[in-house]
Amino acid sequence: MKRTVSVTASWMVGAALLAGASASASAAGAAETSGVKMIEENCGSCHTPDSSGKFPRISDIRKSPEGWDMSVSRMQRWHGVTVSAEARAAIVKYLSDTQGLAPSESEPFRYALEQQPGAMENLPDPEMVQMCGRCHSTARPGLQRRDAAEWKRLINTHVGQWPTLEFQLLSRDRDWWTIATTTTTDTLAKMWGFKSKAWDSWKGHKTPDLKGTWAVAGHQPGKGDYSGTMTVSGGAGDRFDVRYDLSYADGSVLKADGASVVYTGYEWRGTVTLNGVENREVMTLSADGKTLSGRWFGSVNDELGADVTAVKTDGKPTLIAAQPMALKAGERAMVSLVGDSLKGAVSFGPGVTVIDSESKPWGLSVVVEVAARAAEGPREVSVGGASLSKGAVVYDAVDRVTVEPPMMIARVGDGGGPLPRHYAQFEAIGYLNGKDGKPGTADDIRLGALPASWSHDNFDEAAKELEDAKFAGSIDSKTGLFTPGEAGPNPLRAYKTNNVGNLKVVAQVDNGQGKPLSAESHLIVTVQRWVDGWIR
Amino acid sequence: MAFQFKTLARRMALAGTVAAVALGALASTASAKDYLLTGSHSGKLFLFDPAKRTLVREISLPGGTPLGVQPSSDGKIVYVMNDKLGALNGVELDTGKPVFHASLSDGDVRGKGFVGLALSRDDKELYAVVYRTRLHKTEYEVLQPEIQVFSVADGLNAKPVRTFPVARQTAQIHFSTDGSKLYAIGANVDILDPKTGAKQDSFPLRDGNRPNLSAPDMLAIWSQHSQTNVWTAPIFSARTDLPQTDPAAFQTGIMQLDLASGQMRMDEFENTSHVIFSSTLNPANRDEVYTVYTQLSKVNIRDKTLVKRVELDHTYYAINISADGKEVYVGGTMDDIAVYDTATLSKIGSMSLPDGSDMAASWMQIVKRD
Numbered sequence: 001m002k003r004t005v006s007v008t009a010s011w012m013v014g015a016a017l018l019a020g021a022s023a024s025a026s027a028a029g030a031a032e033t034s035g036v037k038m039i040e041e042n043c044g045s046c047h048t049p050d051s052s053g054k055f056p057r058i059s060d061i062r063k064s065p066e067g068w069d070m071s072v073s074r075m076q077r078w079h080g081v082t083v084s085a086e087a088r089a090a091i092v093k094y095l096s097d098t099q100g101l102a103p104s105e106s107e108p109f110r111y112a113l114e115q116q117p118g119a120m121e122n123l124p125d126p127e128m129v130q131m132c133g134r135c136h137s138t139a140r141p142g143l144q145r146r147d148a149a150e151w152k153r154l155i156n157t158h159v160g161q162w163p164t165l166e167f168q169l170l171s172r173d174r175d176w177w178t179i180a181t182t183t184t185t186d187t188l189a190k191m192w193g194f195k196s197k198a199w200d201s202w203k204g205h206k207t208p209d210l211k212g213t214w215a216v217a218g219h220q221p222g223k224g225d226y227s228g229t230m231t232v233s234g235g236a237g238d239r240f241d242v243r244y245d246l247s248y249a250d251g252s253v254l255k256a257d258g259a260s261v262v263y264t265g266y267e268w269r270g271t272v273t274l275n276g277v278e279n280r281e282v283m284t285l286s287a288d289g290k291t292l293s294g295r296w297f298g299s300v301n302d303e304l305g306a307d308v309t310a311v312k313t314d315g316k317p318t319l320i321a322a323q324p325m326a327l328k329a330g331e332r333a334m335v336s337l338v339g340d341s342l343k344g345a346v347s348f349g350p351g352v353t354v355i356d357s358e359s360k361p362w363g364l365s366v367v368v369e370v371a372a373r374a375a376e377g378p379r380e381v382s383v384g385g386a387s388l389s390k391g392a393v394v395y396d397a398v399d400r401v402t403v404e405p406p407m408m409i410a411r412v413g414d415g416g417g418p419l420p421r422h423y424a425q426f427e428a429i430g431y432l433n434g435k436d437g438k439p440g441t442a443d444d445i446r447l448g449a450l451p452a453s454w455s456h457d458n459f460d461e462a463a464k465e466l467e468d469a470k471f472a473g474s475i476d477s478k479t480g481l482f483t484p485g486e487a488g489p490n491p492l493r494a495y496k497t498n499n500v501g502n503l504k505v506v507a508q509v510d511n512g513q514g515k516p517l518s519a520e521s522h523l524i525v526t527v528q529r530w531v532d533g534w535i536r
Numbered sequence: 537m538a539f540q541f542k543t544l545a546r547r548m549a550l551a552g553t554v555a556a557v558a559l560g561a562l563a564s565t566a567s568a569k570d571y572l573l574t575g576s577h578s579g580k581l582f583l584f585d586p587a588k589r590t591l592v593r594e595i596s597l598p599g600g601t602p603l604g605v606q607p608s609s610d611g612k613i614v615y616v617m618n619d620k621l622g623a624l625n626g627v628e629l630d631t632g633k634p635v636f637h638a639s640l641s642d643g644d645v646r647g648k649g650f651v652g653l654a655l656s657r658d659d660k661e662l663y664a665v666v667y668r669t670r671l672h673k674t675e676y677e678v679l680q681p682e683i684q685v686f687s688v689a690d691g692l693n694a695k696p697v698r699t700f701p702v703a704r705q706t707a708q709i710h711f712s713t714d715g716s717k718l719y720a721i722g723a724n725v726d727i728l729d730p731k732t733g734a735k736q737d738s739f740p741l742r743d744g745n746r747p748n749l750s751a752p753d754m755l756a757i758w759s760q761h762s763q764t765n766v767w768t769a770p771i772f773s774a775r776t777d778l779p780q781t782d783p784a785a786f787q788t789g790i791m792q793l794d795l796a797s798g799q800m801r802m803d804e805f806e807n808t809s810h811v812i813f814s815s816t817l818n819p820a821n822r823d824e825v826y827t828v829y830t831q832l833s834k835v836n837i838r839d840k841t842l843v844k845r846v847e848l849d850h851t852y853y854a855i856n857i858s859a860d861g862k863e864v865y866v867g868g869t870m871d872d873i874a875v876y877d878t879a880t881l882s883k884i885g886s887m888s889l890p891d892g893s894d895m896a897a898s899w900m901q902i903v904k905r906d
Contacts, residue, residue, distance in 0.1 A: 046673045056674045153675050160669035160676030163621075163648045166705050173742070173753060175723070177678070177704050489850065489870070495830050496850040496870075 035094020038087045043075070057153070058095070060194060062145035064106055065096040065263040066113060066534035073533075078161070093238070093263060100264035101143065102198035103284065112139030112535050114282045114295035115302035117425065118405025124191070130170045131184045137536050141188060145196065148189035155180045205265035207238045208289030213313045215362040216246060217321035217338035220306035221404075221449070222425045222479045224249040225323040227338045229361045230310050238262040242270060245361075249323060249336075268292055271299070283308065290316070303410075303422055313340040317386035319363075326430065326447040327352065328512055329396040330372035337364040337383055344384025348392055351375060370394055376432060378445055393445055398430040398511040400439045401450065403521035410473065410525045412499045415486025419528040426480040426521055428452035428507035452507040454480045459502040459522060466494055472501025472525040480507065484525045501525040570859055573614065573629075574867055574900040575602035578893035581614060583629065583903065586858065586865055586875065589885045595632040599625045602898055604653035604759065606662075611905040613688070615662055617649045624649070624664055626688065629903070638686050638694040640666045645679065651707050651757050652683070656730065657715035661697070662686045663730070665706050665720070681706060683720075683733060700733025702726075707756040713765050713796040721756045721769075725793065725800060739800045750774040752802060754791055758814040758868075760856050760899050767793045768825055770812035771802055783807050790815060790825050790837055805840045813853045813868075818878065820861025828855040828866045832876055846881045848874070854900035867900040 039047070039055060047055040054060075063071070069092045075081040083091070111119035121138050123129045132141060146154065159165055159177065166176050214230040228246030242258040258272030260281065270281035280302070283294030290312050297305025311318050319339040327333050327348070332355075337346070342363045346354045351374025356367035364383060374394045381391030404427050413421030427449045434443030456475045458464040471493055473484035485499025493499070503523040511517050571592065572584040579600035583593040599619035606615045613635060615626045626636025640647030645668050652665025664686070668679040681704055684696040706722035711730065718730040725739040742751045752771035761767045771789045778785045789804035811829045818824035823838040830851045834843040853868030863884070867873035871892050875885035889895065 048673075156669075156676045156678045159667075159678045160646070160671070163667035163669070164650055166667075167650065167707060169753075172705060172723075173751065175704070495848070 035090055035098070038090040038094065042081065042083045042087050042091065046079075057150075059099070060146065060150045062099045062101060062194065062199065063095070064101055064113065064143045064535070065092055065267055065269060067143055068092045068095045068099075070533050070535065089261075093261065096263035096267065097265070098203075100199075100203075100267070101145065102196065102202035103266050103287065104198045105145070105196065106143060106267070106284075109139035109142050110284065110294070112137050112143065115297050115305075116295065117303040118408045120407070125187060127179075127183065128187060131176075131180060134168070134170050140535050142192060143535055145192050145194050145199070146189065147194045148185050150194065151185040151188040152181055155185060202265070207235075207262040207265050208285070209235060210240055210262070210285075210289065210312070211235055213361070214292070214310040215313055215320065215338050215340055216244070216308060216310045217323060217336075217362075218306045218308040219449070220248075221427045222304075222481050223306075224449070225321075225336075226254070226306070227321070227323060227336045227362050228254075240270075242272065244272065268294070270296075272296065279305065281308070283310075290314070290318070291320070300420055301423060304425060311338075311340050315341055317341040317343070317384055319381065319383055319386040319388040319391065322381045322388065322391045324448065325391070326393050326395055327368065327370045329370050329374045329376070329394055332367065332369045335366050335368055335392070336360070336362075337366060337381065339363045339383070339386055342383040342386055345382075347380075347382045348394075349379040352379065352392075352394065377434075393432070393447055395430075395432055395445075395447055395512070397513045397515070398447060398450065398509065398517060399433040400431050401428050401452075401507060401509045401517045401519040402431065403427070403505060403507050403519045404429050405521065407522045408505075408524070410482055410484040410523060411528055412473075412484050412487045412525065413528055415488050417487040417528065419487065419530070421484050421487070422529075423484065424482040424505075424523055426454065426475075426482065426505050426507065428480070428509050428519060430509065450509050452480060452509045453477055455506050455508075456482065456503050456523065457506065459504045463502040466497070466501075468501030468503055468525070471499045472503060473499065475505060480505075482523060487528060498527055499525065500527060568611075568904040568906050571611070571903040571905055572856065572865055572867075572873065572887075572900060573605060573607055573903045574854070574873070574895050575605050575616060575618075575898035576871070576889055576891070576893040576895050577601050578889075578891050579618075580891065580893070581605065581616070581627070581629075582889055584873065584887045586863065586873075586887070589875065589887050591887065591890060593629065593632075594890065595627055595629070597625060597627060598634050598637065599623055601896070604649070604651055605899040605901055606653050606655050606759070607901055607903045608655060608659045609657070609904075610659065611903040613659075614903075615653070615655060615688075617651075617653045617664065621649045622647070624653070624662060624686065624694075626662075629905075634692065636662070636686075636688055636690075636694060637692045638662075638684075638690075638696075640664065640684065642695075644672070645670050647684070651759065652709045652720075653759070654709045654711055654718070655688075657711050657713065660688060662688055663709055663718065665702060665709055680704075683709065683718075683728075685730075698731075698733075700728075702728075702733065708759055708767075710759065710761075710767050710793065710795055712798060717798065719767075719793060719795070721754075721767075721793075727798075746773075746802070748775055748777040749787065749804075750776055752789065752791065755813060757897060758854055758899055760814070760854065760901050761795075761816065762902050762904075763819045763857055763859060764817045764822070765795045766817045766822070767795060768815045768817055770815055770827060771804075772808055773804065788812065790827070790835065792817070792837070803837050803840050805835050805837065806842050810845070814855050816855050816857045816864065818857060818861040819859060824861075824878070826855055826857065826864045826878065828852050828864075832864070832866060832881055834878070834881060844881050846876075853897055854895070856900050856902055859902075865900065868895045868897060870894055873900070 210232045216230045217227045226248045231243040234241045240260045244256045246254040260270030266285040268283040278299040279296050281296040283292045292310040309320050321338045323336045351371040353369045358365045378390040379392045381388045408424045410424040411422040413419045430447035430450045432445040454475045458469045475482045489496045505521045509517045572586045581595040602616035602618040604617035624638045647666040654663045666684045667681045670677040680701045682699045683702050685698040686694045687697045706720045708721040710719045718728040720726040723742040727737040752773045754771045756769050769791045771791045773787050786808035787804040788808045791802050793800045812827040813829045815827040825835045825837045827833045833845040852866035856865045864876045871889040873887045877884045
C-alpha cells in the first residue's frame with residue numbers, strides 16, 4: 001500500500017531498530033552524544049553548529065515527536081537528504097527529548113496526535129482560521145514552539161515551497177504576505193512562543209520504569225468494550241516490547257506483540273499488528289508513570305481504532321473501568337472491573353447486589369443483580385480501597401440517543417487508484433435526561449454505546465437529486481461501519497462525478513422497553529486526501 | 537470495475553484513431569483556419585481540427601504537463617509553462633521539435649511560474665511572471681516576484697534578457713493589441729510598460745470602490761482570448777448593502793479587458809448560483825459571453841442577463857469559440873472536448889484525447905494556421 005507520506009511510513013520501525021541497536025548503551029549521556037552526532041553527520045553540512053553548539057533553525061524550535069519526524073521527512077523529500085532509518089529515529093528521539101513539548105503543551109491537541117475521527121476544533125482567532133486554518137488543523141502550529149523570527153521563517157518556507165498559496169481562496173482577497181509576516185507571526189509567537197515555564201520544568205524528565213504487567217481497558221467503536229493485560233519488557237533507550245492479551249465483551253480474544261518508544265518522558269508511540277493489520281499507538285504517560293492513555297488505530301485506516309487506558313499493576317489499588325458501564329434495572333449482568341490490586345468489598349451502591357466475583361489478571365469479573373426498583377443514575381464503583389466516581393450507571397429506560405461522531409468525513413478510495421478508501425464508524429450513544437428530566441442539559445447521564453440498527457440517506461434535496469445515497473457508499477446495518485464508494489469519475493452518475501456524497505446516517509435504538517429511539521449524524525463522503533502527515 | 541473495462545475499450549478504440557492520425561500530415565489549405573490546441577497530464581500537446589472533429593497532431597513535450605499554452609501568432613511555435621511550473625518550453629507545431637527552453641531558476645534563486653505567460657505581439661519575446669525564493673543553507677527567503685522576459689531567438693538555453701519587479705499576487709499578463717502595454721492581472725490590474733516594467737496606470741479591483749459591492753473575487757487562470765482580443769474572466773462579489781441571507785447577497789459577473797481599446801469593465805449578471813471557471817466573448821456578437829464549469833451558460837453582457845444555461849455531462853474548465861461564433865468548445869478537466877451550438881446550446885460534436893489523459897487546467901487555445 002502506497003501512502004502519501006511514503007518516506008515516513010517506517011519511522012516507528014526505524015525507532016525500534018535504533019533502540020535495539022543501542023540497547024547496550026544504557027547511559028542517558030550516551031544517547032545524547034549519539035543524538036548530537038547523528039544531527040552533525042546527517043544535517044550538519046547545512047545546519048552547521050555555531051560556536052555555542054547550536055544548530056541553526058533546529059535549535060530554535062520545539063515540537064512533538066511527529067513534528068520532528070515530519071521535519072526530517074521534508075528534508076528528505078525536498079532536499080534529497082539521505083538519512084538511514086536508524087539515524088532518522090535517533091534524531092527524532094533526541095530532538096523530542098531535548099526540544100519537545102511539556103505534557104501540558106501537547107494536551108490540548110491530543111485529538112490530532114491520536115487521529116481521533118470526527119474531532120472538531122474551536123479555533124481561537126478568526127484571522128488564524130483564515131490564515132492557517134483553511135489548510136491546517138490548529139494542532140499543526142499548536143504542537144510547535146517558535147519565537148516570532150522563527151515563525152516568520154516558516155512563512156517563508158510556505159510561500160517558497162508553495163508559491164500558488166498566495167492565489168488561493170482567502171489569500172487572493174488580501175495582502176496575504178504582509179499579514180502573514182506581521183500579524184500572523186506575532187500572534188503565533190504570542191500563543192506558542194519558544195520558551196515556556198512548562199517546558200523548563202518538564203525538560204529532562206526521564207521515562208519511568210514501565211516494565212511489568214498493566215491492566216488494560218478500552219472501547220472500540222463498532223466492536224465494543226475490551227479489557228485484558230499488557231506486559232511490558234525492555235526499556236533500554238526508552239524502547240519497550242509489549243505483549244497484549246485482550247478480550248472483547250463479545251467473547252473474542254486478541255493476542256498480539258508490539259514495540260514502542262517513549263519520547264520526551266511521556267509520549268508513548270507503539271506499533272502492533274492486530275488481526276493481521278498494523279496499528280499505531282499514541283498514548284500519554286501520566287507524570288507518576290502509573291497510567292497510560294490514548295488511542296490505537298490503523299496505520300493506514302487511522303479512522304478505525306479504539307481508545308485505551310492502561311494502569312500499571314504495582315500494588316497501588318486503582319480502578320480504571322467498569323464494563324459495561326450501563327446496568328439495566330431488573331437485570332443481571334457480568335461486569336469487568338479493570339484495574340490494579342482490586343481486592344476487598346465490591347460496591348455499586350444501593351440496589352445493586354454482587355452475587356459472584358472472580359479474580360482476573362486485569363482485575364475482577366463480577367456478576368451483579370440490579371433491583372427492578374434500583375434508582376436510576378450514576379454510581380460510584382468501589383473495590384476495597386479503589387474507587388471510580390460515576391463508574392457505572394443504573395437505568396430503566398434510555399431517554400434519548402445521539403450518534404457519534406455527530407459529523408464525520410469518509411473518503412472514496414481504491415478502485416484502481418493509489419489511495420485506499422477511508423471509512424466512517426458510527427456509534428449510538430444512550431443518555432438519561434437526568435434529574436431535570438430535560439434532554440441536552442448538563443445533568444444528562446451518558447450510558448455509552450448501545451446496539452443499533454443503521455441506515456443512511458440523502459442529507460438534503462441536492463443530495464437526493466444527485467442520488468448521493470445510492471452512489472456514495474453503504475453502511476453495515478449492524479456495526480455502523482460506513483464503507484465509501486470507489487475512487488474515480490463514475491460514468492453512471494450525473495456529471496460523471498466521483499462517488500462523493502452528502503449523507504445522513506440514522507441509528508435506531510430500542511430504549512430498553514420496546515420503544516424505538518432514533519438519532520442522526522451528518523456524513524460527508526469526499527475525495528481522497530492526497531497530502532497527508534502525522535499531524536494534519 | 538465495470539467502468540474500468542469501458543475505459544479500456546474506449547482507449548483501445550481511440551488507439552486506432554491515433555494510428556490513423558499519425559499517418560496523415562497537417563492539412564494545408566489556402567486560407568487560415570482555426571485549430572484547437574491544448575495540453576494534458578500525459579505531457580503532450582494535442583491539436584484538433586474542430587470543424588472536422590478530428591485530432592491532427594499529438595506532440596510529446598519536454599518537461600511534462602503544461603498549464604499555460606501559448607501559440608505564436610503564425611501558429612508555428614507553441615510555448616508552454618511546464619516542468620512543474622519551473623520552466624518554459626517551446627516546440628515546433630509541425631514537427632514537435634524543441635526550439636526553446638528557459639529555466640525560471642537561477643543559481644540559489646528558485647523561480648516558479650503559474651499562469652502568467654504571454655508572447656509579445658511580434659512573437660519575439662516571451663514574458664513570464666516568476667515567483668522567486670532564495671534557498672539559503674538553512675532557510676528560504678521569499679523574494680519579490682518579477683516578470684522575466686526571454687528572447688525566443690535564444691533557443692534552448694535562453695536566459696532572461698530583461699527582468700522587472702511585479703506586484704505580489706500577479707496572476708496573468710496580457711499584451712495590448714499594439715504591443716505597447718502589458719496588463720498585469722492581480723490584486724488590481726496594473727498597466728505596465730513592457731520594455732521597462734514601469735507602471736503607467738492601474739485599474740482597481742481590490743482597491744476599487746464599486747457602490748454596494750465588495751472587491752471582486754476573480755478566477756484568472758485561463759488565457760484563451762485570441763478570437764476577440766478581449767480577455768474575460770468570471771468575478772464573484774458580495775453585496776455590501778444586503779444581509780448574507782438575501783438571494784442577491786452574492787453576485788456573479790464578468791470582467792472584460794479589451795486589449796485593443798484598453799477598456800476594462802465588470803458587469804454582474806446574476807445572483808451567484810453556479811461556479812464558473814472560464815469564459816469567452818463571442819467574436820460575432822460582442823454582447824455575448826459564454827461561460828463554463830459543470831454548466832455551459834450564454835450571457836448577454838450588455839443586458840446583464842443570463843440567456844440560457846445547459847447542464848454538461850461533466851465538469852469542463854476551459855472554453856473557446858469558433859471565429860464565426862457558431863460553435864463553442866468546452867475542454868479541460870478530463871479527456872474530451874465537447875462542441876456546442878451557440879444558438880441552441882445543444883451538443884453537436886466531441887473530440888477525445890487518444891491517450892485518455894486529463895487536460896486538467898491546461899489552456900485551450902485557438903491556433904490559426906494556413
